[in-house]
Amino acid sequence: MKKILITGCSTGFGFDAAKYLAEKGHHVYATMRNMNDKNQVAAAELKKLATTKGLKLEVVEMDVTSDESVETAMTKIPTVDVLINNAGRGFGGPIEAFTSAECLAQLDLNIVGNVRLVKAVLPAMRARKSGLIIQVSSIAGRFSAPGFGIYNASKFGVEGLSEAMRYELAPFGIDVAIVQPGPFSTNFLPGIFKAGNAEIASAYPLVGDFLDGFGTQVMAAFADENAPTDPMVVVKIFESLINAPAGSRPLRTVAGLDFGVQSINDAIDPIRKGIIGAFKIADWDGVKA
Numbered sequence: 001m002k003k004i005l006i007t008g009c010s011t012g013f014g015f016d017a018a019k020y021l022a023e024k025g026h027h028v029y030a031t032m033r034n035m036n037d038k039n040q041v042a043a044a045e046l047k048k049l050a051t052t053k054g055l056k057l058e059v060v061e062m063d064v065t066s067d068e069s070v071e072t073a074m075t076k077i078p079t080v081d082v083l084i085n086n087a088g089r090g091f092g093g094p095i096e097a098f099t100s101a102e103c104l105a106q107l108d109l110n111i112v113g114n115v116r117l118v119k120a121v122l123p124a125m126r127a128r129k130s131g132l133i134i135q136v137s138s139i140a141g142r143f144s145a146p147g148f149g150i151y152n153a154s155k156f157g158v159e160g161l162s163e164a165m166r167y168e169l170a171p172f173g174i175d176v177a178i179v180q181p182g183p184f185s186t187n188f189l190p191g192i193f194k195a196g197n198a199e200i201a202s203a204y205p206l207v208g209d210f211l212d213g214f215g216t217q218v219m220a221a222f223a224d225e226n227a228p229t230d231p232m233v234v235v236k237i238f239e240s241l242i243n244a245p246a247g248s249r250p251l252r253t254v255a256g257l258d259f260g261v262q263s264i265n266d267a268i269d270p271i272r273k274g275i276i277g278a279f280k281i282a283d284w285d286g287v288k289a
Contacts, residue, residue, distance in 0.1 A: 001056075002242060005029045005080045007064050007117060008087030009046070010039035013136065013181070017084065017235045018046055022057035024239065029077045031062035031087075033069070064113030065105075070120055080121045082242055085114045086136045088154075092211060093195025094204040095149040102196055103150055110154035111161060118165065122174075129173035132249070134241055135162040136234075139182045139254065139261040147211040150195075166251055167276070167284040175287045177241050177249045180265075182257035183218040184231045221257060228256045246287040 004021055008014040009030035018030035035043035043059045050057035062073035064087045091098065091106045118133060125131030140148060141155030159178065166176035195201050201208070221227045234255045241249055251269075254262045276282050 001025050001027060002081040003027045003029070003079045004082040004084065004242070005031065005077055005117070005121065006084040006086055007031050007062065007113070009059070010035075010042040012086075012184075013231055013234045013238075014084075014086040015042055015046070016231050017086070017238050018057060019049060020232070020235050021239065021242075022050065022055040023053065026242075027056035027058075029058050029060050029080075031060045031073060033061065033063040035059060035061050064116055065108050067116060070116045074120045079124065080131070082132045082134065083117055083121050084134045084136065084238060085117055087113055088136065090140075090148070090151045090192045091154075091195070092147055092151065092192040093201050094147065094207050097195035097197040097201040097204070098150055099196050102193075103153075106150050106154050106193075107157065110151075111157040114158060114161065122169075125169075125174050126172045130246070131169075131174040132242065133165065133169070133174065133176045134238060135165075135176065135178045137162065137178050137180050139180050139257075139259055141180060142261045142264050143259070145210070145214070147207045147214075163251065163272075166286060167281055170284045170287050173246070173287055175246055175249050176251075178252045179234060179237055179241075179255055180252060180258075180261060181234050181255045182259060182261070183221065184229050184234065184256055249286060251286065 004026050006014050006018050006028065009018045010032040014030070014032070018028050022028040030046050032039050032043065034040075046057060046059050049055060058076075060073050060076050061069070063069040088110045091102065114135065121131070121133075135158055137158045138155045140152050141159040144152040162176055162178045169176055222229050237253055237255050241253070252265050254265065273282065273285070276285060
């Protein structure tokens with residue numbers, strides 16, 4: 001039984017993972033913001049499940065964009081064996097149409113939010129010389145597309161951040177693993193934050209057409225029962241990483257529709273390993289069994 005902290009549990013992967021992993025016998029801390037307001041229905045459902053099934057599933061208020069909120073939440077979470085940095089949101093539209101504040105908000109949520117949680121759990125993990133951090137990135141962290149540039153920037157950032165953490169933390173017995181989901185039947189697409197300057201966005205009709213076409217393509221995939229778009233695909237990957245012995249967890253795992261990202265990973269990984277070999281830190285590429 002592991003003590004697992006999951007961020008972003010009001011919807012999507014976080015919500016499903018909290019339920020599933022708790023039912024598997026783990027002690028889950030399901031965190032979300034606005035649990036007494038906007039997300040009260042999700043919070044109530046998780047609490048009801050915990051009560052009716054006798055699960056170790058605790059719902060904790062946490063806004064990953066707030067130092068104070070994270071610090072307050074962590075006073076209620078004494079021990080963390082596994083951190084799943086899942087909270088995030090996509091921003092969509094032409095880059096020029098975003099304000100500086102909107103760009104900073106995207107990076108704060110998807111990158112700095114991860115750092116806040118990592119800083120919160122690492123002192124105890126380093127002291128115990130064990131732990132697992134699962135970083136939820138995206139296939140959008142491996143290639144860029146028009147209309148997703150700000151989101152791409154944030155997920156490329158998650159990739160770089162996570163890879164560096166893997167090297168830094170392995171000597172402490174702490175594993176870092178990246179999960180790269182493709183499109184899934186969650187509320188991600190409907191929940192995309194649109195660029196604030198509509199006038200500038202309208203000057204990019206081809207980008208708008210691309211986004212509309214992409215949305216249509218993805219919705220068609222969701223309607224195909226044979227397509228790997230069930231969010232449980234990602235949850236099962238979380239479970240496999242948690243259950244895997246230290247020293248066997250891969251740096252990157254693609255989930256669902258990959259649009260060729262697995263091929264990118266396969267092509268780049270030998271180069272990555274050559275680089276860290278030249279730096280004489282190959283032994284830091286994940287915890288050693």
